[in-house]
Amino acid sequence: MTSFVLIAIPPVLLLSAMGILSRNGNSRIIVQELKRKALHISVGLTALSFPLFLTAPWMIITALGLVVAWLVAVRQIPALRQHFGTVLHDIRRESLGEIYFAFSIAGLMLLTQHEPILFVIPILILALADAFAAIVGKIFPIGPLAGIARGKTAAGCTAFFLVAFIVSFWSLVAFADLQTAHALMVATGLAVTTCVAEAISRRGIDNLVVPAMAYLILLCSNIPDYAGKTTIAQLQLELNALVAGL
Numbered sequence: 001m002t003s004f005v006l007i008a009i010p011p012v013l014l015l016s017a018m019g020i021l022s023r024n025g026n027s028r029i030i031v032q033e034l035k036r037k038a039l040h041i042s043v044g045l046t047a048l049s050f051p052l053f054l055t056a057p058w059m060i061i062t063a064l065g066l067v068v069a070w071l072v073a074v075r076q077i078p079a080l081r082q083h084f085g086t087v088l089h090d091i092r093r094e095s096l097g098e099i100y101f102a103f104s105i106a107g108l109m110l111l112t113q114h115e116p117i118l119f120v121i122p123i124l125i126l127a128l129a130d131a132f133a134a135i136v137g138k139i140f141p142i143g144p145l146a147g148i149a150r151g152k153t154a155a156g157c158t159a160f161f162l163v164a165f166i167v168s169f170w171s172l173v174a175f176a177d178l179q180t181a182h183a184l185m186v187a188t189g190l191a192v193t194t195c196v197a198e199a200i201s202r203r204g205i206d207n208l209v210v211p212a213m214a215y216l217i218l219l220c221s222n223i224p225d226y227a228g229k230t231t232i233a234q235l236q237l238e239l240n241a242l243v244a245g246l
Contacts, residue, residue, distance in 0.1 A: 006053045011066040015084065017042055018074070022086040033138050036088065037131040040101070044127020047105045048120060057110055064106035071098050097204025101126070104211045111215065117175050118218050122211035124167040125194050130210060133160035133198065148200045157199055165191035168214075176223050186221045193217055 021035045054060050074085040088098055104126060112119040136159035143154025169187035172178045178186070197213045198206045 003056075003059060007059050007063045007066070009053065010047075010050060010063045011070050013046055014043060014067060015070060018084040018088070022084050033134060037134055039088070040131045041127050043101065044105075044123055044131075047123055047127075050105065051109055051113065051116065051119060054109065055113075060106050060109050064102060067102045068099060071102065095204035097207045100204050100207035104208050108211060108215060117171060117223065118215055120175070121168055121171050121190065121218060122214035124171065125164045125190065125214050126207065126211045128167055129160045129163040129194065130198060130206065132163045133157065135159075145199065152199050157195055160198055161191045161195045164194050172223070178223070186217070186223070189221070190214055190217050 017039055021039050050060075050063075054063055074080045074088070105123065108119045108122055133156040137153045137156025140155045141153050145152045145154065145157070165187050168190040169183055172183040172186055173180070176183070193213050194210045194217075197209045201209050
């Protein structure tokens with residue numbers, strides 16, 4: 001297995017997920033939204049493994065280029081759009097969210113190659129909190145917001161805040177070995193900031209703004225070294241040795 005095979009893993013996984021979720025289209029908006037967010041969650045959680053095998057900047061950038069080229073092709077070529085793009089484009093909204101999502105993952109990987117927690121928390125918030133907010137907002141459209149947050153609901157924002165807080169607090173306690181009070185403070189800051197960023201974002205830009213804000217908050221939060229860093233490094237070495245033996 002060469003580096004070029006490893007680079008192909010993200011676009012191949014994305015193509016497969018889009019193909020599966022684009023089958024058996026359903027005109028109901030809630031079903032379309034559930035499929036869209038299923039893709040959102042599956043891609044986000046899968047991306048947590050990318051730093052283990054995309055270990056060099058050129059590999060990350062090349063994989064990003066392949067993913068973006070595929071997403072643009074799905075937008076522009078009717079046959080691809082029909083078979084792979086309905087999960088993204090059946091909901092009629094002007095958005096570049098899937099492309100922003102790809103840039104967020106690649107950007108965080110480039111910035112956090114030696115600080116895994118700065119990658120994990122923003123991606124978890126993006127993958128889970130954003131998806132649950134959209135799903136809850138569609139199923140329970142309680143408390144529609146106005147002004148700059150028009151189109152969002154209080155129910156959706158509450159879901160986003162709770163999920164963002166839970167994943168942040170758990171990650172900080174489990175991997176950063178923070179005191180409970182410190183972890184609570186950082187998790188609350190992350191949840192509030194990213195929730196506001198998501199509420200006021202339009203046309204999919206939240207997929208770029210939310211992880212960027214989470215990353216900046218973490219940088220300013222005085223998070224100490226932690227055992228997880230060594231674990232990731234060891235996993236990379238073991239994976240490299242496994243690949244070399246294939």
